[in-house]
Amino acid sequence: MTASKNQHLAANPYRPWPTRITSIVDLTENEKLFELRIIDDEVRDTFRFDSGQFVEMSIFGVGEAPISISSAPSKRGFIELCVRKAGDVTGALHSKRCGDIIGIRGPFGRGFPIQEMKGHDVLLVAGGLGIAPLKSLINQIHDERHEFGKVTILYGARNPSEVLFRYQFDMWKHRDDFELILTVDEADDSWADEVGVVTKLFDKIEIDSARTYSAICGPPVMYRFVIDEMRKKGMDVDRIFVSFERRMKCGIGKCGHCGVGHQYTCIDGPVFSYWEAMNLQEAI
Ligand SMILES: Cc1cc2nc3c(=O)[nH]c(=O)nc-3n(C[C@H](O)[C@H](O)[C@H](O)COP(=O)(O)OP(=O)(O)OC[C@H]3O[C@@H](n4cnc5c(N)ncnc54)[C@H](O)[C@@H]3O)c2cc1C
Ligand code: FES
Numbered sequence: 001m002t003a004s005k006n007q008h009l010a011a012n013p014y015r016p017w018p019t020r021i022t023s024i025v026d027l028t029e030n031e032k033l034f035e036l037r038i039i040d041d042e043v044r045d046t047f048r049f050d051s052g053q054f055v056e057m058s059i060f061g062v063g064e065a066p067i068s069i070s071s072a073p074s075k076r077g078f079i080e081l082c083v084r085k086a087g088d089v090t091g092a093l094h095s096k097r098c099g100d101i102i103g104i105r106g107p108f109g110r111g112f113p114i115q116e117m118k119g120h121d122v123l124l125v126a127g128g129l130g131i132a133p134l135k136s137l138i139n140q141i142h143d144e145r146h147e148f149g150k151v152t153i154l155y156g157a158r159n160p161s162e163v164l165f166r167y168q169f170d171m172w173k174h175r176d177d178f179e180l181i182l183t184v185d186e187a188d189d190s191w192a193d194e195v196g197v198v199t200k201l202f203d204k205i206e207i208d209s210a211r212t213y214s215a216i217c218g219p220p221v222m223y224r225f226v227i228d229e230m231r232k233k234g235m236d237v238d239r240i241f242v243s244f245e246r247r248m249k250c251g252i253g254k255c256g257h258c259g260v261g262h263q264y265t266c267i268d269g270p271v272f273s274y275w276e277a278m279n280l281q282e283a284i
Helices: 007-011 041-046 088-094 128-143 166-172 198-204 220-232 274-279
Strands: 017-026 031-038 054-059 063-068 078-084 101-108 121-127 151-157 179-184 212-217 240-243 271-273
Touching (some): 007 041, 031 101, 063 078, 063 101, 063 128, 078 088, 078 128, 121 198, 121 220, 128 212, 198 220, 212 220, 220 240, 271 274
Parallel strands (some): 121 151, 121 212, 151 179, 212 240
Antiparallel strands (some): 017 101, 031 078, 054 101, 240 271
């Protein structure tokens, strides 16, 4: 009999499973992309996740940090994490090398509603490191391109040196089945794309609001302004999805660290519709 998906979580959700770092890409001065392979054969073969879910990544002897999965669910056997060096755990991860072992628990949380999105146009808006969880969704849409209508991606960073996944975006800019617009707040001589905050890009796009789902991920300050632009384009609040980052510990709704309104971000989110967020009276 074959084991069902994520059976390891039902057995013990607190147990970190060892993974081997199989590749490290320096994306910017402070962000690296890590590819991990789960060592246990059965856990690896049955590990399944949705775009927008996260894992608790652990460095043994240091601690744990919640990190979104950046790779597509279709990439089996490996997961990718795009990690900014922020403190103890992420700093310790940044000092690791290929072949080193780190732990993961998960996948946890509720991801993007990919089944609802299928058959519709999709508008994805990312700011800074917010591209990390959206990258998983972008890759999934790329893998199942025929399932979606028009796909528009707006991505803003502070300056060209902070643009993540630039090598991939440079390739995608030339495809005619994705509309990708990049912008930076402050350009330099190397920059040939847009300049200004990401909300300025809404003047450049056409949205059929009746058939569009959208997802936003970025610094909290960005959400309100992006949602205002989406609402001006006529988008419904229950088709706009946002991802919340809160302090997390357990990842499974037990410790109470990640409360938002009457819900827990780790199990009821991190992805919420804007309609849900409004009902949680969450300050967006
Ligand atoms: C669901 C979720 C998904 C995430 N995905 C990613 C990701 O894909 N890539 C990534 O690099 N980071 C991600 N983060 C943020 C990441 O978890 C934190 O940067 C990490 O926990 C910091 O741990 P540390 O031990 O390195 O730093 P610490 O020493 O714990 O903290 C360093 C600094 O970061 C602040 N900080 C820590 N956690 C948070 C938080 N949740 N929100 C705001 N500030 C915080 C601290 O106050 C401190 O100033 C995510 C967080 C959540 C909740
Ligand atoms: S992280 Fe413990 S309840 Fe959410």
